[in-house]
Amino acid sequence: MLLLALDTATPAVTVALHDGTSVIASSSQVDARRHGELLLPAVDRVLAEAGLKLDAVTGIVVGVGPGPYTGLRVGLMTADTFGLVLGVPVHGLCTLDGLAYAADGTGVEGPFVVATDARRKEVYWALYDDPRTRASEPAVDRPADIAGTVAGLPAVGAGALLYPDTFPDARAPEHVSAGALASLAAEKLAAGEELEAPRPLYLRRPDAQVPKNYKVVTPK
Incomplete structure (x- = not known):
């Protein structure tokens, strides 16, 4: 292999x-x-x-x-x-699973949260029971909106480091x-497990959008 x-x-x-x-x-x-x-x-x-x-x-x-x-x-x-x-x-x-797995051996055992920077003052995040077991589906939210859900949990990832009010116990790895x-x-x-298909997990629409008043020009 x-x-x-x-x-x-x-x-x-x-x-x-x-x-x-x-x-x-x-x-x-x-x-x-x-x-x-x-x-x-x-x-x-x-x-x-x-x-x-x-x-x-x-x-x-x-x-x-x-x-x-x-x-x-x-x-x-x-x-x-x-x-x-x-x-x-x-x-x-x-990608969040990779960050969780990398946290193994760093003192983070579980439960914990992984959060990456989603821009727009939001984070991509998920909960983990341990470095190999995800306990929630990946989501994108403003940190303040999930503060109650992640309260008291250690957190890894750049998203956690950006928002210490929501993730006061933020740790490495960052990326x-x-x-x-x-x-x-x-x-x-x-172990004979089947992995995911290589399809993007965006969770929201791309930043670039066609202007609403875009004028379509057609040949005469």
Whole structure:
């Protein structure tokens, strides 16, 4: 098994290779505006670090969000393209699940909450019983609106760090890592579990909209 994992659902552009036992190469850069520019060089970098070619990959793992439309689609389209070219399966995993899994061993056991920055003064979030067990569906809300639900719970993720009034016990990790996604996927696949389809989890409409008074110009 050689899994190529990637995620662009948060400001982190993150890529990793996993051989079925452990992560053998990884790269993460935080830049919310350069997902498309940074992703492919990161793939090249981890392959070179591992001394492998792309055609050695036997499966793709991609974070499906939730995340902003522009960044999220970069990773998903790249994963789909790799899967098509290589003829290998493409597996989706919730980005929040990757963050929860990465919290294992950091002192966070459960229950806890994972929250990432959704912009517009909102967070993408979900509750977890432990680093491997999600207890609620991913959602997007204003922090003040969920304060009662998450009260008293430790929280991980950049969204939690941004709103200390709602998440006073915010902890690392801040961003998801492809290494955590790959390790979680390898664990699930080894147990015979079926992973999600690589489809985006947006939770809301994209920021870019066609103006309401847009004038359609047709040829005469």
